[in-house]
Amino acid sequence: MLFGNFNLKLFLFLFFFGSFTKGLSQDSLTYYNKQLQQKFQQKNKAESQKIFQKKLKYLQQKNNLEEYTYAFFDFFMLQPIKSRTPILKKGIENKWRTPKSNDEHIAKLHVIINIAYHFKKFGNINIANLWYEKAMAYYQQNNVSQYDIESYCLRPLANNYTRLGDYENAID
Numbered sequence: 001m002l003f004g005n006f007n008l009k010l011f012l013f014l015f016f017f018g019s020f021t022k023g024l025s026q027d028s029l030t031y032y033n034k035q036l037q038q039k040f041q042q043k044n045k046a047e048s049q050k051i052f053q054k055k056l057k058y059l060q061q062k063n064n065l066e067e068y069t070y071a072f073f074d075f076f077m078l079q080p081i082k083s084r085t086p087i088l089k090k091g092i093e094n095k096w097r098t099p100k101s102n103d104e105h106i107a108k109l110h111v112i113i114n115i116a117y118h119f120k121k122f123g124n125i126n127i128a129n130l131w132y133e134k135a136m137a138y139y140q141q142n143n144v145s146q147y148d149i150e151s152y153c154l155r156p157l158a159n160n161y162t163r164l165g166d167y168e169n170a171i172d
Helices: 001-040 043-060 063-078 082-093 104-119 125-143 150-162 168-171
Strands: none
Touching: 001 063, 043 063, 063 082, 063 104, 063 150, 082 104, 104 125, 104 150, 125 150, 150 168
């Protein structure tokens, strides 16, 4: 009975400690996001860059590649202008390891497609098409599942080809 009671206490401790640490990591991300938003609204770009770098280090220490990738997208979206598109590119290039899970592949795919979307939005359809094609190749090479590639990649790509008068590629 003594060991049974000990196991129950150990289980409860691990259960609550695990729940607590998950909450801590989520609280840390919330903290970084609020600080980034606040500094960016105050037009304190140097300080927001420092906070962004701290957030990236934190996510790398947690080995959270999915959130790390999305962090670049979130930082870009604070001011989505053409001169800040290199931030998105860094989001898919700056990795300490390759994506392993489907969610990590989806995060990278999401950023690639958003690079394409923003190039289209900024008026550079040809470069947008190159990025949409990169997204499609990445999707196929990595067997990404549970992602609506048709809506987010293929339709916009076909629309862009139609705008350029390249109907054969639009049909493909």
